[in-house]
Amino acid sequence: MKLHHLKPAEGSRKRKIRVGRGESGRRGKTAGRGTKGLKARSKVRRGFEGGQMPLQRRLPKLKGFRNPNKEYFAVINVERLDEFDDGSTVGPAELRDRGLIKARGRVKVLGEGDLKHKLTVQAHAFSVGAVEKIKSAGGSVEIIE
Secondary structure, X not given: OOHHHOOOOOOOOOOOOOOOOOOOOOOOOOOOOOOOOHHHOOOOOOOOOOOOOOHHHHOOOOOOOOOOOOOOEEEEEHHHHHHOOOOOEEOHXXXXXXXXXXXXXXXXXXXXOOOXXXXXXXXXXXXXXXXXXXXXXXXXXXXXX
Protein backbone atom coordinates (compact mmCIF):
# COMPACT_ATOMS: atom_id res chain seq x y z
CA MET A 1 0.00 0.00 0.00
CA LYS A 2 1.29 3.43 -0.90
CA LEU A 3 0.34 6.92 0.17
CA HIS A 4 -1.72 7.57 -2.96
CA HIS A 5 -3.84 4.49 -2.22
CA LEU A 6 -5.14 5.93 1.07
CA LYS A 7 -8.66 7.32 1.14
CA PRO A 8 -11.21 8.11 3.88
CA ALA A 9 -13.56 5.43 5.19
CA GLU A 10 -16.81 4.92 3.30
CA GLY A 11 -19.51 7.39 4.45
CA SER A 12 -17.17 9.54 6.56
CA ARG A 13 -17.04 12.39 4.03
CA LYS A 14 -20.16 14.04 2.60
CA ARG A 15 -20.27 16.38 -0.34
CA LYS A 16 -21.06 20.01 0.45
CA ILE A 17 -24.60 20.98 -0.54
CA ARG A 18 -24.47 23.86 -3.05
CA VAL A 19 -27.60 25.86 -2.36
CA GLY A 20 -29.21 28.50 -4.57
CA ARG A 21 -27.70 27.32 -7.86
CA GLY A 22 -30.64 27.70 -10.21
CA GLU A 23 -34.29 26.73 -10.33
CA SER A 24 -33.69 23.21 -11.55
CA GLY A 25 -31.38 22.33 -8.65
CA ARG A 26 -32.75 20.68 -5.55
CA ARG A 27 -32.12 23.74 -3.42
CA GLY A 28 -32.70 26.55 -5.90
CA LYS A 29 -34.77 29.74 -5.59
CA THR A 30 -35.18 30.19 -1.81
CA ALA A 31 -32.37 27.70 -1.08
CA GLY A 32 -34.18 26.02 1.81
CA ARG A 33 -34.75 29.27 3.68
CA GLY A 34 -38.51 29.54 3.18
CA THR A 35 -39.94 32.87 2.08
CA LYS A 36 -39.11 36.33 3.38
CA GLY A 37 -38.35 37.08 6.99
CA LEU A 38 -35.03 37.71 8.68
CA LYS A 39 -33.70 34.17 8.27
CA ALA A 40 -34.25 34.33 4.52
CA ARG A 41 -31.91 37.33 4.22
CA SER A 42 -28.21 37.01 3.67
CA LYS A 43 -26.99 38.97 6.68
CA VAL A 44 -28.24 40.24 10.02
CA ARG A 45 -26.89 43.66 10.96
CA ARG A 46 -24.39 43.87 13.79
CA GLY A 47 -26.02 44.23 17.21
CA PHE A 48 -29.42 42.94 16.07
CA GLU A 49 -31.11 40.93 18.82
CA GLY A 50 -34.14 39.54 17.00
CA GLY A 51 -36.39 42.53 17.61
CA GLN A 52 -35.58 42.78 21.31
CA MET A 53 -34.44 46.26 22.38
CA PRO A 54 -30.70 46.15 21.61
CA LEU A 55 -28.09 46.50 24.32
CA GLN A 56 -26.76 49.79 22.97
CA ARG A 57 -30.24 51.31 23.31
CA ARG A 58 -30.94 49.77 26.74
CA LEU A 59 -27.83 51.31 28.29
CA PRO A 60 -27.82 54.98 29.32
CA LYS A 61 -26.58 57.39 26.66
CA LEU A 62 -24.51 59.57 28.97
CA LYS A 63 -21.88 58.65 31.50
CA GLY A 64 -22.50 58.77 35.22
CA PHE A 65 -25.26 58.06 37.66
CA ARG A 66 -26.38 60.13 40.62
CA ASN A 67 -27.96 58.10 43.40
CA PRO A 68 -30.86 60.16 44.80
CA ASN A 69 -30.65 58.33 48.15
CA LYS A 70 -26.91 58.80 48.77
CA GLU A 71 -25.98 60.65 51.93
CA TYR A 72 -23.33 63.32 51.39
CA PHE A 73 -21.22 64.24 54.41
CA ALA A 74 -19.18 67.35 55.08
CA VAL A 75 -15.94 65.70 56.24
CA ILE A 76 -13.35 67.10 58.62
CA ASN A 77 -10.19 65.52 59.98
CA VAL A 78 -9.22 65.34 63.65
CA GLU A 79 -6.13 67.54 63.10
CA ARG A 80 -8.38 70.50 62.11
CA LEU A 81 -10.20 70.23 65.47
CA ASP A 82 -6.95 71.21 67.23
CA GLU A 83 -7.76 74.86 66.40
CA PHE A 84 -10.42 74.87 69.15
CA ASP A 85 -9.63 75.70 72.79
CA ASP A 86 -9.00 72.95 75.33
CA GLY A 87 -12.20 71.68 76.98
CA SER A 88 -14.61 73.26 74.47
CA THR A 89 -17.55 71.62 72.74
CA VAL A 90 -17.23 71.35 68.96
CA GLY A 91 -20.37 70.78 66.89
CA PRO A 92 -21.50 71.42 63.31
CA ALA A 93 -22.49 75.02 64.13
CA GLU A 94 -19.01 75.87 65.48
CA LEU A 95 -17.33 74.22 62.50
CA ARG A 96 -19.48 76.21 60.06
CA ASP A 97 -18.82 79.48 61.91
CA ARG A 98 -15.07 79.00 61.46
CA GLY A 99 -15.49 77.97 57.80
CA LEU A 100 -14.04 74.49 58.34
CA ILE A 101 -16.98 72.76 56.65
CA LYS A 102 -19.56 73.74 54.05
CA ALA A 103 -22.83 75.35 55.03
CA ARG A 104 -25.07 72.33 54.56
CA GLY A 105 -25.05 68.57 54.96
CA ARG A 106 -24.32 66.15 57.74
CA VAL A 107 -20.89 66.15 59.39
CA LYS A 108 -18.44 63.24 59.57
CA VAL A 109 -15.18 63.33 61.52
CA LEU A 110 -12.27 61.35 60.06
CA GLY A 111 -9.09 60.24 61.85
CA GLU A 112 -6.33 61.93 59.83
CA GLY A 113 -3.68 63.69 61.97
CA ASP A 114 -3.26 64.07 65.75
CA LEU A 115 -5.33 65.80 68.42
CA LYS A 116 -3.69 67.46 71.44
CA HIS A 117 -6.70 69.20 73.06
CA LYS A 118 -9.41 67.63 75.19
CA LEU A 119 -12.64 68.29 73.26
CA THR A 120 -16.25 67.21 73.28
CA VAL A 121 -16.99 66.57 69.61
CA GLN A 122 -20.52 66.40 68.25
CA ALA A 123 -21.13 65.10 64.72
CA HIS A 124 -23.46 62.88 62.71
CA ALA A 125 -20.81 60.21 62.05
CA PHE A 126 -17.29 59.27 63.13
CA SER A 127 -14.65 56.96 61.72
CA VAL A 128 -13.19 54.37 64.10
CA GLY A 129 -9.78 56.07 64.02
CA ALA A 130 -11.30 59.47 64.84
CA VAL A 131 -13.10 58.09 67.92
CA GLU A 132 -9.86 56.49 69.17
CA LYS A 133 -7.83 59.71 68.73
CA ILE A 134 -10.45 61.94 70.38
CA LYS A 135 -10.77 59.58 73.37
CA SER A 136 -6.98 59.12 73.72
CA ALA A 137 -6.64 62.93 73.96
CA GLY A 138 -9.13 62.81 76.88
CA GLY A 139 -12.12 64.06 74.93
CA SER A 140 -15.56 62.58 74.30
CA VAL A 141 -17.75 61.82 71.28
CA GLU A 142 -21.46 62.58 70.85
CA ILE A 143 -23.41 61.33 67.84
CA ILE A 144 -26.13 63.68 66.60
CA GLU A 145 -29.20 62.13 64.99
